Amino acid sequence: MMSFDLPEDVIALRDVVRDFAANEIRPYAREWDREQFLPDELVAKAGELGLLGIMVPPEYNGAGLSYLANSVIVEEIARQDGGVALFVAAHNGLCISHFLVAANDEQKKKYLPKLATGEHIGAWGLTEPGCGSDAAAMKTRAVKDGDGWRITGHKIFITNGCRAQVYIVVAMTDPEKGPNGASAFIVERGAEGFTVGAKEDKMGIRSSDTCPLDFDNCYVGPEALVGELGHGYKDALAVLERGRVGIGAMSVGLARGSLEEAIAYANEREAFGRPIAKLQAISFMLADMATEVEAARLLVRDAALSLDSGKSDRLKASVAKLYASEIATQVALRAIQIHGGYGYTKDFPVERYMRDAKLCEIGEGSSQIQRIVIARELLKD
Numbered sequence: 001m002m003s004f005d006l007p008e009d010v011i012a013l014r015d016v017v018r019d020f021a022a023n024e025i026r027p028y029a030r031e032w033d034r035e036q037f038l039p040d041e042l043v044a045k046a047g048e049l050g051l052l053g054i055m056v057p058p059e060y061n062g063a064g065l066s067y068l069a070n071s072v073i074v075e076e077i078a079r080q081d082g083g084v085a086l087f088v089a090a091h092n093g094l095c096i097s098h099f100l101v102a103a104n105d106e107q108k109k110k111y112l113p114k115l116a117t118g119e120h121i122g123a124w125g126l127t128e129p130g131c132g133s134d135a136a137a138m139k140t141r142a143v144k145d146g147d148g149w150r151i152t153g154h155k156i157f158i159t160n161g162c163r164a165q166v167y168i169v170v171a172m173t174d175p176e177k178g179p180n181g182a183s184a185f186i187v188e189r190g191a192e193g194f195t196v197g198a199k200e201d202k203m204g205i206r207s208s209d210t211c212p213l214d215f216d217n218c219y220v221g222p223e224a225l226v227g228e229l230g231h232g233y234k235d236a237l238a239v240l241e242r243g244r245v246g247i248g249a250m251s252v253g254l255a256r257g258s259l260e261e262a263i264a265y266a267n268e269r270e271a272f273g274r275p276i277a278k279l280q281a282i283s284f285m286l287a288d289m290a291t292e293v294e295a296a297r298l299l300v301r302d303a304a305l306s307l308d309s310g311k312s313d314r315l316k317a318s319v320a321k322l323y324a325s326e327i328a329t330q331v332a333l334r335a336i337q338i339h340g341g342y343g344y345t346k347d348f349p350v351e352r353y354m355r356d357a358k359l360c361e362i363g364e365g366s367s368q369i370q371r372i373v374i375a376r377e378l379l380k381d
Contacts, residue, residue, distance in 0.1 A: 006072065010066075052088065053118075060116055074253065079257040082352075089249070090160050094168075096122055102231070123159065123161045124158070128140060150217050157210055161213055163209055170236055191219070194215055245300060248300040252328070255331040255332070285337070
């Protein structure tokens with residue numbers, strides 16, 4: 001039987017990150033949301049704590065921790081701000097994960113030490129204007145040029161795209177083969193023909209930057225190919241499985257934040273001569289919210305433990321991501337309802353949690369895609 005008790009080292013780390021999020025993120029989250037801003041000083045502090053190389057082996061300056069530890073860290077950060085949580089989750093769960101899944105030893109030695117400490121930030125490019133969920137239909141091409149490659153195309157909605165120094169980009173090297181014709185490449189900021197676009201003005205997750213990437217005959221050398229030629233899409237699916245567990249953890253953190261803020265408000269706000277928490281209508285809402293948060297956390301940690309055991313389990317990852325992301329939005333909406341008119345103002349964080357939570361139902365595979373994945377896993381031979 002699988003145990004969900006956290007190891008002592010993870011509990012100690014959780015407490016450190018909880019204090020970090022409460023003291024270094026919470027007081028400024030509203031300002032960062034308004035300004036669409038994440039200070040370099042916070043990124044440096046996150047790097048010092050080991051939060052930017054959570055699963056990177058120690059020989060590459062990483063913390064060498066588990067996917068379970070990653071889920072705990074992302075939850076604690078998301079409890080205070082979804083944007084900071086996505087910054088950490090995408091850096092670790094997308095860019096670094098692709099290195100861990102497919103890179104060779106030389107690539108790991110060159111890039112992981114700086115990524116793990118936060119000296120460099122990583123981004124991951126898969127989504128395009130005409131192929132978000134249908135990633136196999138991507139139009140970005142990488143054409144052989146001598147020993148290297150020329151990349152031409154356009155990527156959108158790239159988390160950490162404005163801040164990153166290192167990008168892993170998936171492009172078609174043999175379009176006739178469909179998904180089996182995609183390959184992944186490392187592109188460094190400043191490469192000729194590579195342009196980082198303007199920051200998107202988003203509804204939520206605003207402290208995390210999102211932008212498009214343009215490639216106009218961008219040359220990369222033979223050492224830029226990550227993994228085997230034609231394995232880019234397969235490796236991307238493995239990366240997405242890990243990333244979905246991270247988004248699930250982020251969803252749990254946002255839902256938990258909404259619940260805790262709602263409990264605090266319900267205990268303070270009085271109506272009919274007593275705190276509204278004493279009213280059955282409110283107390284039952286809180287009970288349902290707490291039940292959903294606990295269920296989502298168990299699903300996410302179960303999926304994380306599967307990854308830690310070395311077993312790929314696409315079903316568990318998609319179930320966790322689907323359920324946790326959808327309850328995050330619903331719990332946030334009920335928290336706003338409990339706050340009444342104040343919940344509709346920016347004086348309380350629950351409206352921000354709702355805006356942040358909605359992204360979790362869209363990014364790294366929408367809820368509809370998760371249902372397709374789950375159904376396929378259930379019905380496959």
